[in-house]
Amino acid sequence: MTEHKASAATWRRGWAAVDRYARATARFAGRVRRSRWTRRVRTGAAIALVGVGGVVVGTMLFAHADLNVGPFRAEMSISPSLFGGTEVDLPPLGSLHLDSHSGPIHLKVNLASLDQSRTEALIDDPTAISSAGENAVEDVRTGVIRLGVRTLGIAVLSALILSALIFRNVRRVAAAGVTALVVTGGSLGLAAGTLRPDSIAEPRYEGLLVNAPAVVGDARRIADNYGKYADQLQQIVSNVSRLYTTVSALPVYEPAGNTTRILHVSDLHLNPSSWGLIRTVVQTFEIDAVIDTGDLVDWGSSAETGYAASIPSVGVPYIWVRGNHDSAAIQAAVKRQDNAIVLDNQITEVDGLTIAGIGDPEFTPDKSETPAAEDPAATADDPLLRAGTQLADTVRASGKTVDVALVHDPAMAPPLSGVVPLVLAGHKHQREVSLLPAPAAEPGASVSPSPAPSADGAAQQPMETRLMVEGSTGGAGLRGLEKEEPTPLSLSVLYFDENRQLKAYDDIQLGGTGESNVEMQRNVVGAEPEETESPSPSTSVVPQR
Numbered sequence: 001m002t003e004h005k006a007s008a009a010t011w012r013r014g015w016a017a018v019d020r021y022a023r024a025t026a027r028f029a030g031r032v033r034r035s036r037w038t039r040r041v042r043t044g045a046a047i048a049l050v051g052v053g054g055v056v057v058g059t060m061l062f063a064h065a066d067l068n069v070g071p072f073r074a075e076m077s078i079s080p081s082l083f084g085g086t087e088v089d090l091p092p093l094g095s096l097h098l099d100s101h102s103g104p105i106h107l108k109v110n111l112a113s114l115d116q117s118r119t120e121a122l123i124d125d126p127t128a129i130s131s132a133g134e135n136a137v138e139d140v141r142t143g144v145i146r147l148g149v150r151t152l153g154i155a156v157l158s159a160l161i162l163s164a165l166i167f168r169n170v171r172r173v174a175a176a177g178v179t180a181l182v183v184t185g186g187s188l189g190l191a192a193g194t195l196r197p198d199s200i201a202e203p204r205y206e207g208l209l210v211n212a213p214a215v216v217g218d219a220r221r222i223a224d225n226y227g228k229y230a231d232q233l234q235q236i237v238s239n240v241s242r243l244y245t246t247v248s249a250l251p252v253y254e255p256a257g258n259t260t261r262i263l264h265v266s267d268l269h270l271n272p273s274s275w276g277l278i279r280t281v282v283q284t285f286e287i288d289a290v291i292d293t294g295d296l297v298d299w300g301s302s303a304e305t306g307y308a309a310s311i312p313s314v315g316v317p318y319i320w321v322r323g324n325h326d327s328a329a330i331q332a333a334v335k336r337q338d339n340a341i342v343l344d345n346q347i348t349e350v351d352g353l354t355i356a357g358i359g360d361p362e363f364t365p366d367k368s369e370t371p372a373a374e375d376p377a378a379t380a381d382d383p384l385l386r387a388g389t390q391l392a393d394t395v396r397a398s399g400k401t402v403d404v405a406l407v408h409d410p411a412m413a414p415p416l417s418g419v420v421p422l423v424l425a426g427h428k429h430q431r432e433v434s435l436l437p438a439p440a441a442e443p444g445a446s447v448s449p450s451p452a453p454s455a456d457g458a459a460q461q462p463m464e465t466r467l468m469v470e471g472s473t474g475g476a477g478l479r480g481l482e483k484e485e486p487t488p489l490s491l492s493v494l495y496f497d498e499n500r501q502l503k504a505y506d507d508i509q510l511g512g513t514g515e516s517n518v519e520m521q522r523n524v525v526g527a528e529p530e531e532t533e534s535p536s537p538s539t540s541v542v543p544q545r
């Protein structure tokens with residue numbers, strides 16, 4: 001009985017302590033809520049929220065302006081965004097996306113409306129099309145400035161109106177207006193401070209494939225002058241003007257006469273739709289030759305040899321190297337095609353470009369998944385590295401300056417570092433571009449020759465080798481349908497100048513919605529820094545034997 005009373009007393013004392021703590025906490029919370037500083041913080045947060053809300057509402061509803069650009073009556077608008085950038089809509093041709101700036105605002109330009117009188121003038125006088133973009137730079141600059149001022153005023157006015165409806169207090173309304181002014185002005189200032197005019201040289205195009213080259217223009221000219229913002233803006237306006245004002249047919253853009261255009265495809269994997277896509281790109285982009293880095297079929301069986309019969313329909317030289325899914329029978333079938341050039345540790349010349357290539361040394365058609373191209377456990381005895389070294393030795397022994405080397409698996413590329421400026425590969429079903437690490441100078445290793453002295457006696461820098469891995473032009477074949485989302489069809493157009501140097505390339509990708517609707521990304525070589533692959537055991541140089 002005594003123990004029970006003691007336990008009850010202990011419980012009452014504990015409960016009383018908890019009750020006192022709760023009461024003290026409640027009193028403290030009440031004092032904090034009634035504190036002058038708490039009220040100020042709460043009021044300030046409410047004012048900031050209302051001010052920013054007014055900015056968002058006003059910008060979304062009213063931040064737009066009209067301007068004239070060439071024959072177009074364009075509408076420009078600003079909207080909140082986390083990533084910035086500029087979008088140019090060209091219905092029904094497609095749209096251009098530019099990484100023009102950073103910051104919380106996105107600029108959109110809609111060129112859907114044509115001015116009737118100016119359009120008729122362009123149709124009556126075709127020579128005026130070439131000068132349609134002469135005033136484009138000043139028109140756009142004036143329009144952007146006017147839109148920025150308009151956005152600033154609308155944002156502040158919207159914040160004042162919204163805060164007046166909520167607070168009904170002059171000081172708080174004024175504070176909300178100042179908040180809107182700071183937020184909007186800071187956003188516009190951040191966009192102006194991070195402006196990247198050179199981004200117009202690398203637009204991402206979405207729309208109809210047949211219009212892509214006519215809209216974005218000649219990659220060679222852009223590559224040589226990508227810093228000249230005004231010239232490129234004028235060119236795009238002129239190109240689009242020509243598209244809109246042509247009555248009978250859409251014109252094809254006029255590339256520089258000394259530009260060589262190569263179409264890189266890979267891993268068709270028996271997809272019949274690949275040939276139609278390749279033919280369309282060859283005709284639309286005026287391709288001089290097609291390079292295929294292997295895996296034409298899936299199993300390498302004799303029943304699949306008929307797939308190679310579509311190669312002549314491409315209509316241009318077709319340079320091919322064997323992939324790990326291609327058998328000797330497939331290679332023989334490709335070689336029988338009139339326009340096909342099969343490279344297996346050989347060198348050829350096509351349209352001024354010297355091209356070397358070697359087939360994949362492994363025939364592994366039973367692999368249901370594409371293996372990793374770089375095995376950390378690879379050694380000098382790896383057959384892929386041996387094949388790459390064999391091609392590198394062939395290039396050196398030829399005494400020729402080889403412009404492009406072709407392999408199937410990127411794991412074959414490391415021995416070619418410093419030997420050729422460009423290596424094309426496939427196999428991974430994923431688009432990648434990187435710089436190969438410089439070859440390691442090991443005793444007895446087969447490396448590129450030491451830098452030769454130039455005419456003035458100074459040593460030249462070792463050759464830099466770029467590795468470009470293509471995605472699957474066949475959408476990985478039947479394997480691409482096994483995933484939740486089909487593998488996109490990928491291919492690239494490479495532009496070489498008269499010195500046989502790669503100047504730019506267009507990455508083209510179809511997401512399975514048909515051959516007419518595509519996404520194309522223009523890339524200028526040297527415009528952005530490129531990653532260099534980290535050296536690994538698989539990238540060591542194989543000693544000569």
